[in-house]
Amino acid sequence: MAFNSIIYSSHEIIKASFLLHFCAETDKLRFSLSNRDHLMAKKNKKNKRSRIISDKRTAARPANDTLPELSQHQLLGLTLIVVCIYYGYSFLSNGFYQHDEAGHFVNMRTFWHDPKIILGIWAKPGYKLLFVIPSLLGPHFILFYNALIAGLTCFFTYKLCEKAGCKTPLFAFILLAFQPFWFQLAFRNYSETVSALILVLFLYMHYVDRKWIAALLLSYIVLTRQELYVFLGLYGLYLLLNKKFIPMLLLAVFPLLNHLWGWAVTGDPLFLYNQIFGTLETIQSAYPSMGFFHYFRMSLVIFGALALIYYLVYLGQLIFYKQRVEWFVFLAFTLFFLEYCVFQNKLIQIGPSGAGNLRYMNVVSPFIAILGAMALERLPDMKSRSKLLILLIPFSILALIYMRFKHNNLAYIPQDDYTPLLLVLIVVFSVFLLNKKRQILYFLIAASAVFTVLTLKPMQRSAEDRVMYEAVEWAKQNKSDSHPILASHTLFYYFWGKTRHDFPEGAAVIDQDAVNQAEIGTQIFWDSHYSYRPNLRSGQVPHTYFLERENEFRMLRQPFLSADRRFGLFVFEKIAVTDSMRLNE
Structure with missing residues (x-):
């Protein structure tokens, strides 16, 4: 009896322990489920907030506001079309912008009798070495060859714009291809076009982290435009600070080869120095300076209303809206432009004035096009654009006062012409009216065609x-x-x-x-x-x-x-x- 009582008691204890353990586990499970529900609710609330923010952003950017990327074949086809347009225009504009284009052709052909003829600041050996063989095929082939180089510059401007992070590089292609002075001189014998191509390739190689190729390209380009020695020095400092010593040393390759060649044929151990500074003194005494603001005043003639206004929009975005700056592209354009403004200063003669030659700006035409394309890409995401008026209104007033003139592609003629002002106002209004990238693309195409017809005048023989x-x-x-x-x-x-x-x-x-x-x-x-x-x-x-x-x-x-x-x-x-x-x- 006692034994049965003990067995019964033990059974009850085990049963009670089991019930207590079951209740504890149930409470633990209930707490776990409750905690999970709380976390899920918190996560859903966060996701809901994210969806609201995303919906707001989507509302700011119109639906289907994307542009298809061009395939390699499509981009090459577009480039070929532009080359054909340039070459075709050469038959309508069969006069000379300046006699240098004829002089350069004769100089190219003379190379085969006297190779040292292409040495010197005017001859520009880096430019001539790329042309001496094509020149053997005659002046008409050289027209096509120049048009091809101009078209390839548009092609690589697209590629550089893409590498710089812009999702609408087609805008840059259009903004370059139809800039007034770029279009007018695309097929002509000047070093500016090939210099622009090499400068674009230099930055492209920099962006794809081929610094040694970039250094060699920049080293070569100073043989086509001596004012780019400033860029050579600045990039050398950049490479030094980033401990890229081999590319930094490569910057000296082509200037050194040029100097050694000149020394060998002239016997002058200071050949390069004397070429640069001796020619500088001659040019300074032969050609007048046009004043610091000469290129500002002629900027509409050179770059056109589209590229220039959208460059100002880019400035407004970085100043008033704290947008990211693409420093290499921005400095390439801005420093070169200001460098030539300094050269035109009448108070203190610094550098070659060149009588304020407008074609010099073609060297950096691709970069103002890229900056304009970046500005246009950002426009659809900008709810408020009113701060841009801080730049655009004063510029429009300045255009009314100082840019309403006729010109002969060299300097302004003191006769009123309100066409430039009209084009400026159209582009300024587009900044506030265009809300989709497709709208911007269609506007660029239409405006480029109309503006080209209105502003471009074929050059006839004088x-x-x-x-x-x-x-x-x-x-x-x-x-x-x-x-x-x-x-x-x-x-x-x-x-x-x-x-x-x-x-x-x-x-x-x-x-x-x-x-x-x-x-x-x-x-x-x-x-x-x-x-x-x-x-x-x-x-x-x-x-x-x-x-x-x-x-x-x-x-x-x-x-x-x-x-x-x-x-x-x-x-x-x-x-x-x-x-x-x-x-x-």
Whole structure:
């Protein structure tokens, strides 16, 4: 009986323990479930808040506001179309922007007779080395070759814009391809276009972390534009601070090779120094400075309303909205632009003025296009854009006061033209009216086409060009190349299709030594533009020198004169050698 009682008691204790354990586990499970429900509710609340924020952001950006990315083939096809447009335009605009484009072609061909001819600041060896072989195919092929380089610059501007983080690189392509001065000079013989391409490739290689290639490209580009030595120094400092010592050393490669080549052919151990600073002094005395604000005033002519206004929008975004700055692209454009403004300063002469030549800005045209594209990409996400007016309103007023003028592609003409102001206002309004990227794309395409038609005027041959063509045709008919020739005008050789080395009896530019040493029978084609420039060259001979010596020179025909009588060309023949000439020799 006692044993049964013990067994019963033990059974009850075990049962009670089991019940207590079950209740404890149940409470623990209930607490766990409650805690899980609490965490899930908290998470759902957070997700709901995230969805609300996301919905707000989506509301700020219109639905389907994306642009399809161009495939490689599509981008190449678009590039080819632009190249064909540039080349086709060359037949409508068959005059010269400046005679340098003819001079550069003759210089390229002369290389094959005298390689050292491409050394020097004007000749720009880095530029000429890329052209001496294509030049053998003639001037029309060079037009296409230049157009191809301009098109490839648009292509790599797209690629650079993409690498810089912009999702709408097509905007940059369009903003570059149809900039007024870029379009106008795309097919012409100037170093600015190829310099722009190399500079874009330099930054592209920097962004893809190929610093050694970037360094070599920047090292090469100073052989095409000497003012880019500033960029060389700044990038060298950047590489030094980032301990990229090998790329930093590579920056010296091409300037050193250029110097060694020049030293070898001239015997001057300071060749590069003397080329830069000697030429600088000559240019400063020969060409006037246009004033610090010259390029500001002409910026609409150079870059056009689209690129310029959207660059100002980019400035407004970084100043007033604290947007991220793409420093390398921003500094490439801004420093180069300001550098040339300093060169034009009249108070203190610093650097080469170049008479405020507008084409120099084409070197950085790709970068203002990229900055404009970045500004446009951000526009649809900007709810409020009113702060941009802080820049856009003053600029519009300045455009009304200082930019309503006609121009001749070199400088402004003091005659009112309100077309630039109208285009500025259209683009300013677009900043506040366009809310979708597709709208922006369609506007860019339409505005580029309309603005190009309104502002672009094909360049026709000037009165001087026509006189030179007529003179060369006369010389061909009269077989002047059977005589030794003295001629200084670039177009004389360009229209004849010969370098000085190609004339069977020889040819040379006109100066006192050449006149004294000329053989009897030498024909002298003296022009009023290039044959007498005492500020640039010593030993210049005025036309009166020949007219006053009738016993030594005879005039072969009446002078060739332009219709406005501002340009003339005299043709003389040397008929005797006098004692005074022998004394001068």
